[in-house]
Amino acid sequence: MLLEAFGSILQLLYLAMLVLAVVALVFAVTAREDAYRAADKQKKSFWLIILGITVFVNLVIPILFLQIAGVIASIVFMVDVRPAIKAVSGGGGRRGGSSSDGPYGPYNGWR
Secondary structure, three states: OHHHHHHHHHHHHHHHHHHHHHHHHHHHHHOOHHHHHHOOOOOHHHHHHHHHHHHHHHHOOOOHHHHHHHHHHHHHHHHHHHHHHHHHHOOOOOOOOOOOEEOOEEOOOOO
């Protein structure tokens, strides 16, 4: 029974790694090529190859070492490259607002 629980936890972990890789790959595919250069990040083709290999490894060759390397690559893309691309592309989540705007309007420094 304990081994079955451990096996199901591992299956959920493998599924989470696959979902992260697929989501990162989708974001990499949908971003514009010039946004990568403007954000001073690696080329779009580099990220497509790395994330595509990650998805392939998670689906076909479940070798834990390669999966961990792919998770690291996916996390780097999601927390470093994607926000930089969104900032350059103008998709920062705010429409027409300033970076100093708070939830109730602009911050004016207690003036």
